[in-house]
Amino acid sequence: xxxxxxxxxxxxxxxxxxxxxxxxxxxxxxxxxxxxxxxxxxxxxxxxxxxxxxxxxxxxxxxxxxxxxxxxxxxxxxxxxxxxxxxxxxxxxxxxxxxxxxxxxxxxxxxxxxxxxxxxxxxxxxxxxxxxxxxxxxxxxxxxxxxxxxxxxxxxxxxxxxxxxxxxxxxxxxxxxxxxxxxxxxxxxxxxxxxxxxxxxxxxxxxxxxxxxxxxxxxxxxxxxxxx
Amino acid sequence: xxxxxxxxxxxxxxxxxxxxxxxxxxxxxxxxxxxxxxxxxxxxxxxxxxxxxxxxxxxxxxxxxxxxxxxxxxxxxxxxxxxxxxxxxxxxxxxxxxxxxxxxxxxxxxxxxxxxxxxxxxxxxxxxxxxxxxxxxxxxxxxxxxxxxxxxxxxxxxxxxxxxxxxxxxxxxxxxxxxxxxxxxxxxxxxxxxxxxxxxxxxxxxxxxxxxxxxxxxxxxxxxxxxxxxxxxxxxxxxxxxxxxxxxxxxxxxxxxxxxxxxxxxxxxxxxxxxxxxxxxxxxxxxxxxxxxxxxxxxxxxx
Numbered sequence: 001x002x003x004x005x006x007x008x009x010x011x012x013x014x015x016x017x018x019x020x021x022x023x024x025x026x027x028x029x030x031x032x033x034x035x036x037x038x039x040x041x042x043x044x045x046x047x048x049x050x051x052x053x054x055x056x057x058x059x060x061x062x063x064x065x066x067x068x069x070x071x072x073x074x075x076x077x078x079x080x081x082x083x084x085x086x087x088x089x090x091x092x093x094x095x096x097x098x099x100x101x102x103x104x105x106x107x108x109x110x111x112x113x114x115x116x117x118x119x120x121x122x123x124x125x126x127x128x129x130x131x132x133x134x135x136x137x138x139x140x141x142x143x144x145x146x147x148x149x150x151x152x153x154x155x156x157x158x159x160x161x162x163x164x165x166x167x168x169x170x171x172x173x174x175x176x177x178x179x180x181x182x183x184x185x186x187x188x189x190x191x192x193x194x195x196x197x198x199x200x201x202x203x204x205x206x207x208x209x210x211x212x213x214x215x216x217x218x219x220x221x222x223x224x225x226x227x228x
Numbered sequence: 229x230x231x232x233x234x235x236x237x238x239x240x241x242x243x244x245x246x247x248x249x250x251x252x253x254x255x256x257x258x259x260x261x262x263x264x265x266x267x268x269x270x271x272x273x274x275x276x277x278x279x280x281x282x283x284x285x286x287x288x289x290x291x292x293x294x295x296x297x298x299x300x301x302x303x304x305x306x307x308x309x310x311x312x313x314x315x316x317x318x319x320x321x322x323x324x325x326x327x328x329x330x331x332x333x334x335x336x337x338x339x340x341x342x343x344x345x346x347x348x349x350x351x352x353x354x355x356x357x358x359x360x361x362x363x364x365x366x367x368x369x370x371x372x373x374x375x376x377x378x379x380x381x382x383x384x385x386x387x388x389x390x391x392x393x394x395x396x397x398x399x400x401x402x403x404x405x406x407x408x409x410x411x412x413x414x415x416x417x418x419x420x421x422x423x424x425x426x427x428x429x430x431x432x433x434x435x436x437x438x439x440x441x442x443x444x445x446x447x448x449x450x451x452x453x454x455x456x457x458x459x460x461x462x463x464x465x466x467x468x469x470x471x472x473x474x475x476x477x478x479x480x481x482x483x484x485x486x487x488x489x490x491x492x493x494x495x496x497x498x499x500x501x502x503x504x505x506x507x508x509x510x511x512x513x514x515x516x517x518x519x520x521x522x523x524x525x526x527x528x529x530x531x
Contacts, residue, residue, distance in 0.1 A: 049444070072448065079446035089441055106447035108244050154445070 007057035035210035082151025141172035268467025271416035424520025464517020
């Protein structure tokens with residue numbers, strides 16, 4: 001599903017965000033990417049949706065080398081990947097329904113399909129009753145649910161979540177984690193960068209730990225800090 | 229990656245176009261588009277006015293050049309024994325194709341005809357002040373100076389006039405005028421493009437969040453770009469259309485006025501020229517709009 005071979009990413013100015021990362025993530029896995037700020041977590045995730053390309057090494061997603069994708073193929077890749085961010089990235093002037101529908105409108109899905117798929121996604125995240133609410137009328141956890149609904153509405157094979165619980169309290173964080181676990185249970189690969197020790201320790205999934213751009217631990221059913 | 233592409237039917241395409249058009253219109257309301265339309269209009273008015281001026285003077289110049297003639301006035305005091313012989317002598321000069329005798333009465337009636345309504349002052353003349361003359365046609369306009377020199381040598385001539393010199397001046401002036409028109413057009417194109425580009429930049433900035441999400445969920449570059457390109461095009465067309473309306477209204481007024489008070493000035497007033505001018509100006513404005521959006525889309529919308 002996702003394979004990285006010796007991936008190094010050097011940003012302008014010489015900052016090395018990733019150093020020789022080797023990683024293989026199979027279909028249906030749930031992977032936490034942990035590490036201190038600046039360890040390269042977001043860069044690692046961005047490699048998968050081609051938010052950036054490796055300076056050296058290769059990244060393969062769904063059997064394609066992402067650096068070799070032609071410009072018109074990048075949007076097609078992204079249509080199969082759901083992305084969730086810490087700051088939700090909702091459009092404040094659109095309702096919950098319209099925010100989710102937006103993801104389908106801009107890839108030219110028919111109106112009939114949109115009317116069918118948006119309620120299903122909202123139902124999945126438990127917000128069917130708030131479809132007409134505006135984002136600023138929702139609590140933080142609810143806003144993140146809208147963002148997750150938008151990420152899954154196009155039935156992606158991977159969901160990438162970059163610190164999705166970063167702005168949420170512990171209880172709300174666990175709700176969001178349960179939701180991501182439900183999505184994973186349906187066969188979708190979930191790759192999540194986080195600082196949230198509580199959720200990592202409680203869920204005991206695969207943990208990939210980065211430090212200064214290098215993978216220092218890759219542990220099945222790991223905790224936030226590792227066995228040591 | 230081909231399995232990832234989704235089937236898009238015509239209805240969806242139409243809806244997409246409507247949606248993108250809607251986005252462009254919403255953008256026009258949000259950003260200072262009206263200001264840029266006004267600036268584009270001002271640029272296009274400047275170009276149009278210069279172009280109208282240049283086109284008309286060129287037409288006049290062409291007409292005058294084709295009519296270069298030498299007019300030989302006969303001395304009214306000295307008795308010219310044989311006008312016919314004089315006419316034949318002129319005809320014999322090299323480069324002369326035709327010599328026509330114009331009596332003073334004929335000259336007056338011609339003048340009346342030429343002046344039309346403006347020639348009212350010619351009606352009450354007590355005596356005809358015009359001299360008898362010969363109209364001498366030439367094979368080549370540039371021979372005028374040489375032929376005029378030869379004619380002066382004949383007896384019984386009071387004056388020889390030919391338009392070549394000022395036609396030459398006019399041609400030079402036209403060249404300068406066209407140069408200025410070209411420069412103004414270039415400046416206008418640059419100015420209009422820059423103002424449109426600035427508007428689009430603001431528009432991109434206002435919608436940066438939407439654009440970011442569009443990119444992340446897999447909207448194509450074309451889908452993201454099109455509303456901005458359309459916005460630039462609309463500003464360019466609207467501005468130049470307003471300019472055309474303004475200049476055309478002014479010009480029609482001018483044509484009417486010129487025809488009533490100075491009908492001898494050959495001002496261009498036919499609808500085909502006008503239509504061409506309107507299409508040209510609007511196309512020019514559209515080009516400026518497109519260029520402007522292209523600049524901003526390339527610089528600020530890295531898709």
